[in-house]
Amino acid sequence: MNIDERLANTHFPLPAIREVNQSKHPSGISLGLGELKSFEVDNKIFDALKNSWNNGGTAYTQNAGLPQLREAVAKNQAHEDGYDYNQDHVVITIGVQNAIYTSIKTLAKLGAKRVLIPSIHFGIYKKIPAEFGLEVITYALKDDFSIDLEKLEKLICDDDIFILNSPSNPTGKVFSGNELEALSTLLSAKLTKGYAISDEIYSSLVYDGNGFQSFSKYFNRTIIANGISKSGAVAGLRVGWLITQNLQLAKAFTSNNATIISTPPTINQFAALPIVEGETRETIGKYNKILKANRDKVITLLEKLKIPYNSPQGSFYIFPKLSGLFGSRVKEFCLETAAKENGIVVIPGIAFGAPDYIRISLATNDIDEPLRRLEEAIVNYTK
Ligand SMILES: Cc1ncc(COP(=O)(O)O)c(C=O)c1O
Missing domain, CATH: 3.40.640.10 (Type I PLP-dependent aspartate aminotransferase-like (Major domain))
Incomplete structure (x- = not known):
């Protein structure tokens, strides 16, 4: 086989995170994010970017x-x-x-x-x-x-x-x-x-x-x-x-x-x-405040639905165990829920080697509506 033939026979499977994100309906909301995308960026970072242009940047x-x-x-x-x-x-x-x-x-x-x-x-x-x-x-x-x-x-x-x-x-x-x-x-x-x-x-x-x-x-x-x-x-x-x-x-x-x-x-x-150099410490403090409040709201929901979890202390994820509710259909749940109109994206644990779990990202400025949708999705999928 030559290079072109090998290339034609090579498959590039989508990672589970991408797969779920790609199946998201346009009206969907994501709690799948691995970045603080909607969070305020400290102005000192922008100043440093601008100043660097005339300073060897x-x-x-x-x-x-x-x-x-x-x-x-x-x-x-x-x-x-x-x-x-x-x-x-x-x-x-x-x-x-x-x-x-x-x-x-x-x-x-x-x-x-x-x-x-x-x-x-x-x-x-x-x-x-x-x-x-x-x-x-x-x-x-x-x-x-x-x-x-x-x-x-x-x-x-x-x-x-x-x-x-x-x-x-x-x-x-x-x-x-x-x-x-x-x-x-x-x-x-x-x-x-x-x-x-x-x-x-x-x-x-x-x-x-x-x-x-x-x-x-x-x-x-x-x-x-x-x-x-x-x-x-x-x-x-x-x-x-x-x-x-x-x-x-x-x-x-x-x-x-x-x-x-x-x-x-x-x-x-x-x-x-x-x-x-620690100049953005205050802004980081604001991020942590939002993350903690979001975590507490997710935990309230998990308690209500009797879903087992460990309370996270850092990063911006929570990783509850859904196999008790959905058995081996946890990934299927994530894909279907993402694809629905007014759906919600959460990441199946298989993306991290743990198929019994889902990853919920806390990196959002407004978690109430996403959690309302998540609750509805879980309750409907359990029926
Ligand atoms: C645990 C962990 N390590 C490394 C990375 C990659 O970091 P970077 O975007 O700086 O390459 C990520 C990104 O999500 C991460 O979650």
Whole structure:
């Protein structure tokens, strides 16, 4: 077969998230969003964008990114975990997706063979390692979405890549200090040659509980992936980063990412500065207020309908279990409900490896009407 023939025979299946969004009726409303699209963007971000035009914004930056931004990221992370970072520990990327891609690409080239991901996970954790021929193994989560450490201990090998996501998409779980410490104890004994990749993209969006803690505070072989997509409500600016305490590894990330992107977009890196430097803190506080109020409204509905759930503390999702009502027809419910006139979009859990659940996004400024529609849809589908 030649290239064209192979291409003609290649199928590009739609991810479940896209499938549901595509089936949405024009009159439908979405609680499927993975971004704070309708939320106010802080003016300081726009000012930084504008100011960058006359300030080197249209030139290349270094491959590892804008030095001021790397320095600001390093300072923040030092505050999180106490390590003495500087800009050489930081590599700016095109969003967190690019950060995770490059870290896995680099570790694969350095000989990693297996990636451990949570059984309920953001989709790219599975897809990216597959591109580099790595084996993907899921580690079990308990019903409360915490990690089953006993099972993990039996599963993990010394040179694996271990992926952690807190606050989590889609569960909304924020791991406590005690949980991170227990995980670190296990990894320190078992993951002696491998690395943890900690996806901390929702670190600013914690609205309940004891707050966010970075896993690198507990486990120093942690590669941190973070960015501005969620904290700034600016997912389209595509700025993220990797941080590692290992300078040689940071150089490897830079080199491996340079062949993909050369450098991240300069103007957008300038726009990230006010977010990283804490100037948009007040706006982030407003986001968290809205998310918490929305979460409480969803919980009231779930209680009323007797649907089991764990109360999320961060990110902007809630992940209730619908299989008790719909058995194996949870995805079907999502597709049908999205396609109906005046319908509602929620994401089937199969998109995250958990077919019994649905993901409801809290990222909206008006959740009352969407929840009214969701209640009606669930009640009608149960009849
Ligand atoms: C857990 C998680 N990691 C990474 C990403 C990708 O982030 P970015 O848009 O910055 O590439 C997302 C986006 O939804 C996410 O939810």
